[in-house]
Amino acid sequence: MTPTATLTHTAALARLGHALSDETRARILLTLREAPAFPSDLADALGVSRQVMSNQLACLRGCGLVEGVKEGRNTWYRLADSHLAPALDDLLRLVLIVDPACCSGESCTCA
Numbered sequence: 001m002t003p004t005a006t007l008t009h010t011a012a013l014a015r016l017g018h019a020l021s022d023e024t025r026a027r028i029l030l031t032l033r034e035a036p037a038f039p040s041d042l043a044d045a046l047g048v049s050r051q052v053m054s055n056q057l058a059c060l061r062g063c064g065l066v067e068g069v070k071e072g073r074n075t076w077y078r079l080a081d082s083h084l085a086p087a088l089d090d091l092l093r094l095v096l097i098v099d100p101a102c103c104s105g106e107s108c109t110c111a
Helices: 007-020 023-032 039-046 050-062 084-098
Strands: 066-071 074-079
Touching (some): 007 023, 007 050, 023 066, 039 074
Antiparallel strands (some): 066 074
16 A cells, blocks of 8 residues: 655655755765764765765755764764665665666676
8 A cells, every 4th residue: 555645745755855966965875874974084985075064964964864963072973764774775776777877887886
């Protein structure tokens, strides 16, 4: 049985779409599905400034997709729910259906 979508569901889906509409935010989510991280480590890994990372993490927090965990004076980030990592994996597989050429060769690990 397919669940009925309410306005609340629609709004949540729109927030997810907004979060994924930016390449940096999508990369952050894909990185955090592997392990939690500090913003400075994320910025270095993704090749963006710390200010950009701060802004993008704020957006993802506002969308309800990531959460910050205080550790002393520092805060590290993780996906806000355990269902998000497998959902992101499913989305990667969907990308391969929509655009099979997006990832080819033996170096691809998203399939």
